[in-house]
Amino acid sequence: MTDRFPLLHRLAAPVAALALCCVAATAQTGPQHGIAMYGEPALPPDFVSLPYVNPQAPKGGRIVFGEVGGFDSLNPHILKGNAPWGVQSHVFEGLMGRSWDEPFTLYGLLAETVETGPNREWVEFTLRPEARFSDGSPVTVEDVIWSHTILGTEGHPRFHAAWQKVDRLEQTGPRSVRITFNTPDRELPLIMGLRPIFQKAQWDGRDFAASSMTAPVATGPYVIDAAEPGRSLVLRRNPEYWGRDLPFARGQYNLDEIRYEYFADSGVMFEAFKAGEITSFRETDAARWEEGYDFDAVTSGRIVRAEIPHERPTGISGLVFNTRSPVFTDWRVRDALLHAFNYTFIAQTQTGGADPRIPSFFGNSVLAMREGPAEGRVRALLEPFADDLLPGALDGYALPEGDGTARNRKGIRTAMQQLEAAGWTPKDGVMSDANGTPLTFEILLRQGSAQEQAIVNIFAEALERLGIRPEITTIDSAQYVERTNLYDFDMAFYRRALSLSPGNEQILYWGAQGVTEPGSRNWMGMDSPAAEAMIDTMLNARTAEEFTAAVRALDRVLTTGRYVIPLWYSAASRLAYRAELHFPDRLPLYGDWSGFQPDVWWWED
Incomplete structure (x- = not known):
């Protein structure tokens, strides 16, 4: 394995400086080249390139990724269908583009300038005159207004919350559009700057909300070259990309082709990587990373391995309880299953215990809840x-780990106590309520993940000792998306990435509206006034101290809510890739995050 970076390389300094950049927000005066959630953008108006790119990177070559599952739509902005994430990431653009070297700062992309009111009660964007769609037609204010409107009314529910805070959109000049808000929320100008912009003309006479395999006409650096549902997606770099000479784009979008190959399961996908069919593989199995890379391509140097460090939040990954299901309404039942889940033993069998456990939703970052009582x-x-x-939110809380043995006697004993307190008792070897109804639930799995299946199998064995026999259902990717969008499950595997600048997306993740509205990220169905109050405080914080305190308080509400049985995380991403692929020595603050691979990579023999 290459050792291109000492531990955390240069990441610690920017993360530690988060508090310094989150000073009291200053009022923006006049049109600017960028906008930061707090303070001012780090880069000056005349910046040459983003700091973590290679401005001299050559163009050419390709990268091939592997994906488990499939897709049946090319519109990633609606509820219906299952679209490949690469379309959203590489084909579409917003008015502003994000720098991954700052907690949350945007620089002009389709828009050459951004201006806000003294309290960010409005935002005005001025389009670049050279901005073009992939067919060569200009991006107009009409396209911008239509894009925001259609997303807010017919797009995926994740767009609706911010749209409800919009009072009006209006054209203020030949290339300018102003969005006025009806709710105090300092993040809204940035959210609107990131919304994808569509070509209105392409959608004349068509239903935007209907799933479709029609290739979109968009403004991004890549266009769809070929799409075979369930098999592959090929994105081709557009040589006529309108923004290729922008400082923001310099050193980015270097590869001529980005290809995604789809596989039935992760094991087959890894074998395809070993055979050379995939040129880059992101390894999530710590044990395999240590023991499974002794094949010829690695030992001969044709495949390079690298660990990319970061200090972003862990996010959450694990088994989520759907509290809409009556069996999981009582927190004591969820707590019981947290104790029955023999984490230490499972981690040892699956990863050799190499990675630490996720301690909280914002763990591994300056935003994480602190140990002990809240202060x-x-x-x-x-x-x-x-x-x-719930208990622990104010007085302190730590996740149960298990005793490391297969039987986990202490954890099972505590689980039994909590179940009895919730009104469940074993009858003839079956955990039942006072009416004799068995405690059972369904665990929903997506086809193709051998590790998830193995984890659930061990967990089910532990539940058997409590007299609980869950139903394990494995379905294909399309069914999984449909059922989870409708919250039609009791328990499922759940992953949410979190950033160093959490904001309005937290409403989509944890807000009460998602209890009934389909398609939100609130799979657990939590309805917590405390969580919503913390989010509101975050969105209107004027100082680093207030913002950080609100996120740490939210972290306590989430973690002690017993909504997820967390698994493990890695403080570094593990990437294996063809030796001809390269990336800059200078890492962004977020490490291996959106905008890192493949945007700043290049191919060189």
Whole structure:
């Protein structure tokens, strides 16, 4: 394995400086080249390129990724269908583009300038005159207004919350559009700057909300070259890309082709990588990373391995409880299953225990809840909700780990106590309620993940000792997306990435509207006034201290809510790739994150 970076390389300094950049927000005066959530953008108006790119990177070559599952749509912005994420990431653009070297800062992309009111009660974007769609037609204010409107009304529900905070959109000049808000929310100008822009003319007479395999006409650096549902997706770099000479684009979008190959399961996908059919593989199995890369392509140097460090939040990955299901409404039942889940033993069997456990939703970052009782401003934010908070939120909480043995006697004993407190008792070897109804639930799995299946099998064996026999259902990717969008499951594997600048997306993840509205990220069905109050405080914070306190308080609400049985995380991404693929020595703050691979990579023999 190559050792291109000392541990955390240069990441610690920017993350530690988060508090310095989150100073009291200053009022923007006049049109600007960029906008930051707090303070000012780090790069000057005349910046040459983003700091983590190679401005001299050559163009050419290709990268081939592997994906498990399939797709049946090319519109990633609606609820219906299952679209490949590569379309959203590489084909579409917003008015602004994000720098992954700052917690949350945007620079002009389709828009040459951005301006806000003194309290960000409105935002105005001025389009670049050279901005073009892939067919050569200009991007107009009409396209921008239509894009925001259609996303807010007929797009995926994840776009609806911000749209409800829009009072009006209006054209203010030949290339300018102003969005006025009806709700105080300092993040809204940035959210609107990231919304994808569509060509209105392409959608004349068509239903935007209907799943479709029609290739979109968009403004991004790549266009769809070929798409075979369930087999492959090929994106081709557009040599006429309108923004190729922008400082923001310099050193990015270097590869001529980005290809995604789809496989039935992860094991077959890894074998395809070993055979050379895939040129880059992101390894999530720590044990295989240590022991499974002794094949010829690695030992001969044709495949290179690298660990890309980061200090972004862990996010959450694990088995989520759907509290819409009556069996999981009582937190004591969820707590019981957290104790029955023999984490230490499972981690040892699956990864050799190489990676640490996710301690909380914002773990591994400056935004994470601190050990022990809540103190200071965090406690002051939570105390008004003390009667509704679960044990541990104010007094301190740590996840049960298990004793490392297959039987996990202590964990099972605690689980039994919690189930009995919730009104469940074993009858003839079956955990039942007072009416004799068995405690059972369905665990929904997506086809293709051998590790998830193995984890659930071990968990099910532990539940058997409690007299609980879950139903394990494995379905294909399309069915999985449909059922989870409708919350038609009791328990499922759940992953949510979180950033160093959490904002309005937290409403989509944890907001009460998602309890009934389909397609939200609130799979657990949580309805927590405390969580929503913390999010509101985050969105209107004017200082680093207030923002950080609100996120740490939210982290306590989420973690102690017992909504997810967390698994493990890695403080570094593990990438194996063809030796002809290269990336810059200078890493962005977020490490291996969106905008890193493949955007700043290049091919060179």
